[in-house]
Amino acid sequence: MDNPPARGLPPLPNVSIDLDSGRLTGASSGYAKRFAELRGVFADDEALTALIEERPEAVAYEVSEWRRSDEAGDLAFGTTVLQPVMVGREFNMTRGHLHRVADRTEMYLGLAGEGALVLTGPDGPSRVVALSRGSVAYVPPWTRHRAVNVGSTEFAFLFCYPADAGQDYDAVERGGGLPIMIVSDGQGGWRAETRSRHLRGAGTVSGRDTGRD
Ligand code: F6R
Ligand code: ZN
DSSP states (O other): OOSOOSSSOOOOOOOEEOTTTOOEESOSEEEEEEGGGOTTTSSOHHHHHHHHHHOTTOEEEEEEEEESOSOTTOEEEEEEEEOOOEETTEEOBOOOBBOSSTTOOEEEEEEESOEEEEEEOTTSOEEEEEEOTTOEEEEOTTOEEEEEEOSSSOEEEEEEEETTOOOBSHHHHHTTSOSEEEEEOSSSOEEEEEOOGGGSOSSOOSSOOOSOO
């Protein structure tokens, strides 16, 4: 997009977000991710299998976004809503990814519920940022990131990132998952724990996801 358009404006979004639920209307795309598609993501394979057997269609999280294009310089934005579910000791979370264009950054804004954002830099060190209504988190370049619902209600956040960033899920998988897991502290709260590789399930993240679903 080196030159301004000859005339007029491109189509503009007709989007609104319910700030209490994080539900977005007017999305250009979206998806629901079921627990059945998250094998290998959680440390406790048995707990995940039991959950899937009991509720095969159970949804872990939903993503809705709006974008005009995938072009450099453009923006994509939307919301993610994570269900309050435990998988063994671990809280429900997104798959986690590195941006396919790895130097692309992102911002998250907490809307509803209580969450955490796990950030892992290229050479390993991790940070966990608590997210609740009104708190803002920043994903630096080259940083794997995953959102976690650490509360007992839905956790919703807004995200905004460069439209050409993409998501590389294999990068997380290749690294053996993220080195931090968010678990119950046994007293109604949460804590971050180092995730030893041997804790990982035998399964792999379902699919070779390069698309946005
Ligand atoms: C986009 C982004 C979020 C997540 C969404 C689902 O770059 O970080 O929109 O994509 O919260 O998480 P994943 O993609 O890890 O399944
Ligand atoms: Zn991202």
